[in-house]
Amino acid sequence: MIAGKRDDMDSKRIFLLPVIISIIGHTALITASSMVDLRNDQNVEKLFTVQIEQPSSSVEPRKEENPANEKRPAGNNRSINPPPETAREDTVDIGSADVKYAAYLSEVKKKILRIWKYPAAAYEKNEEGVVVIKLSIDAGGALTQITLVNSSGFDSLDSGTLDVVNAAAPFQPLPGQYELSRLHIIASFNYRMKD
Numbered sequence: 001m002i003a004g005k006r007d008d009m010d011s012k013r014i015f016l017l018p019v020i021i022s023i024i025g026h027t028a029l030i031t032a033s034s035m036v037d038l039r040n041d042q043n044v045e046k047l048f049t050v051q052i053e054q055p056s057s058s059v060e061p062r063k064e065e066n067p068a069n070e071k072r073p074a075g076n077n078r079s080i081n082p083p084p085e086t087a088r089e090d091t092v093d094i095g096s097a098d099v100k101y102a103a104y105l106s107e108v109k110k111k112i113l114r115i116w117k118y119p120a121a122a123y124e125k126n127e128e129g130v131v132v133i134k135l136s137i138d139a140g141g142a143l144t145q146i147t148l149v150n151s152s153g154f155d156s157l158d159s160g161t162l163d164v165v166n167a168a169a170p171f172q173p174l175p176g177q178y179e180l181s182r183l184h185i186i187a188s189f190n191y192r193m194k195d
Contacts, residue, residue, distance in 0.1 A: 087180075087181035087182070088179055088180050088181060089180060089181060089182045089183070089184065090178070090180055090183055090184070091134075091183075091184040091185075091186065092105065092183065092184070092185060092186070093185075093186050093187075094108065094109055094185050094186065094187040094188075100178070101178075101183075104172070104174070104175060104178075104183075105185065107171070107172055108137075108168075108171055108185065109187075111168045111171060112164060112165060112168045114168075115164060115167055115168055116164050117164075118160075118191065118193075119156045119157060119159070119160030121156040122154055122156040122157045122160060122191065123193070125154075125156070126193060127152075127154040127156060127157055127191070128152075128157075128191050128192050128193055129152025129153055129154055129157050129191055130150070130152055130188055130189065130190050130191070131148070131150070131151065131152045131157055131158055131161040131188070131189040131191070132148075132149040132150035132186065132187070132188045132189075133146055133147065133148055133149055133161060133162065133165065133186075133187055133189070134146070134147045134149050134184055134185070134186050134187075135147075135165055135184070135185050135187065136182055136183070136184045136185075137171050137174065137182065137183050137185065138174075138181065138182050139173060139174045139180065139181050139182070140170075140173050140174075141170045141171045141172050141173040141174070142169065142170050143165070143166065143169035143170060143171065144182065146162050146165055146166065148162065149186065152191065157189075157191050161189045
């Protein structure tokens, strides 16, 4: 009888050992993969570059009083009403390290970079500069507003930035856990030509 129990315990150990090894291996794999940042895979060498980044601290977003510097999404001719008072909104920089928004912001940035190109008129004139915009995305992912916060000083760079963001819309719907009716994103487009 004792020999039978011993055989049962040995057979349980034989099956238990691979399970333990598998759990340890998977835990190590998950831990290692969480340390790899796959969001910054834009290392393609080009003749010119644009970086979409968090605005520097010296750039304060300001409300534009001149509607000529504001573009509404193409095809959306209705007036944009402010959300109801019970609606929640938040404003975040596109380069925010806030875990809550990082994945969503990364997807917005990727979608814009996929279609971005240096504005031809600016390229021909060797124009460089930084354009800071504020884009507003509603809960369904629709682009509801784009505002030029700081101009580069060149119309071609400013309008090129607004046009590419319009073309990238719509974006993914805001995740439900945000519990927001609208997310405002401040993004800085740093246009530089390489020598």
